[in-house]
Amino acid sequence: MTLSEENYLKAIYHLGRDAKGAISTNAIAEVMATKASSVTDMIKKLADKGLVKYKRYQGANLTEDGRLYAISVIRKHRLWELFLVEKLNFSWDEVHDVAEQLEHVKSDKLIEELDAFLDFPSVDPHGDPIPDKDGNIQASAKVLLATLKTGEKGVCVGVKNSSRAFLQYLDRLEVSLGKELTVLGKEPFDNSIAIRVGDTAIHISSLAANNLYVKKL
């Protein structure tokens, strides 16, 4: 499997998470930052390898083999991200590009030993679950902060959007995974939310509240 093929599988997997049914060529082209024609070529190749199901003009879907392969790449990505944060002093907004490279290194022993070295973690630095060796993913009972009602409490457990800008914004607000927060109130005018984190009260925009996952307490 080439680097490019692995990246396509990941992209199709992630697109399949939200939208059910077949994934359109255009949607894949957008996340891969390439052209629909290139996507068609690649999908055909992946279909030949039995990793995606594909009917002309009907979009693509991962086969079970493809799904497992995609998950194995995601497992590597997330383990490396955690390694970078825990052992090499990276911050959560710096890890993505490097993990994107490391995830393609081929060695079963490497990844299993890394897993053990990190003590078999279950979530990465963004709160996303780390699939186990067999491709099982621990689903966590998380909801968007925006869905909490006034007075409810939650622990910050993940981000939906892990762009640098958003992560750095959270850093400035001193919001990080594991932090407990309480919803003080909602502002009807712009849907922003007043929350208390530790003993400081802050305002968080609607957009931010729709990209931050919490576990209700």
Place this chain on the structure above:
Amino acid sequence: MTLSEENYLKAIYHLGRDAKGAISTNAIAEVMATKASSVTDMIKKLADKGLVKYKRYQGANLTEDGRLYAISVIRKHRLWELFLVEKLNFSWDEVHDVAEQLEHVKSDKLIEELDAFLDFPSVDPHGDPIPDKDGNIQASAKVLLATLKTGEKGVCVGVKNSSRAFLQYLDRLEVSLGKELTVLGKEPFDNSIAIRVGDTAIHISSLAANNLYVKKL
């Protein structure tokens, strides 16, 4: 710089270590396991980038830029090898292929943090020096075991040949870096050498003795 270009630079660097003067196209082709014509093409490309000096039919040499680039790749390779052995339970004969992949990951922060995480080591698991950030390589006063005279003592500090077969052979003899050994005698018939390692006496072939570095005591 592509993966292929980096590998060529490394190959030329290593070939230049022994043979002085220009490195022949054929020599490069051999270590790269490719054809001379492919080497010519690549050398031209590297020459265009100012990384090698090249005159038609006269072989190639690294420029200063090329040398520094090659060393930076070697630095990464050796740091990763040490990481694999020290942190992930790899043995010294298992690390090469994985380090070969990891060495191409691009991130200055990654490699400097890895260096710090490993506590700024100076040698890799095979006893080869790890270049520092600026490309300086600590030369060590090592000699081949074969050059020791009867009665002399040395500490095992490196291997010239780091093939799996040789490393596993050393493992079976329980010879590893840091082990102290004494030359008990040489066998004129086949040039094999009798040595004492710890409190067991063993025989080591001439070939092995010419691939094992020791520091005289």
Place this chain on the structure above:
DNA sequence: AGTTAATTTTAGACAGAGCTAAAAATTTAT
């Protein structure tokens, strides 16, 4: 020195991944 041998370079081709432009199929909308 001159001829053969070995090395190195050129020329032309190919496979992988991607692009553009144009054709085909499907969807949407009048």
Place this chain on the structure above:
DNA sequence: ATAAATTTTTAGCTCTGTCTAAAATTAACT
């Protein structure tokens, strides 16, 4: 239901890195 708009595919080109076969250059050996 048919035309317009959108999406998807095809066809043909480009760029890397490689290969083979043939030509050019250098080296080696009488």
